[in-house]
Amino acid sequence: GVKVGVLALQGDVAEHIAAFREALAERPGSSVAAVRRAEDLTDLDALAIPGGESTTISRLIEKNGLYEPLAEFGGGVFATCAGMVLVSDRVDDPRIRPLSRIPMHVARNAFGRQVDSREAMLEVAGLAEPFRAIFIRAPVATDVGPDVEVLARITEGIVAVRSGRHMAFAFHPELGGDLRLHRMFLEGIGV
């Protein structure tokens, strides 16, 4: 079975748990559980870092002694929206201490106040059909390191990346019921 954890400090934790449970429904012995303490990371194959408020999640990571355990976590990381901000190595907001899991610069709230949320049919590398992407006060990556694969971009910037076993999305694949990106991620970590 596959063991997935969802960082459960703030944000859309329940949606991530539900999406991974569904993606793993046909894999006997799999589990999806909330992560609040360093001990919860033991034996996990993968960790989801949810959308929410990245400054709040960053503060709670420090408060719960999770910075080093998350920066050194050995499994694959699946990060969405605020999670994409947190896994980067450079952020345009000094209140956030990025976990440096994916070498990229991320700009928060990159869509501007007038159009802060929207949906788009997005071409994603590796998917045969477009993905209905839900953006909610989304960040974008403005530049990525040489080993980072850009999976999707829009006018504002890069919105989906893969780096080794890690993936990050500016939108919310955990919402909307399309689990193709979850499956691509699980394939990428070899489980």
Ligand code: GLN
């Ligand atoms: N704007 C939020 C942040 O940067 C992210 C929004 C989201 O996760 N839906 O923290």
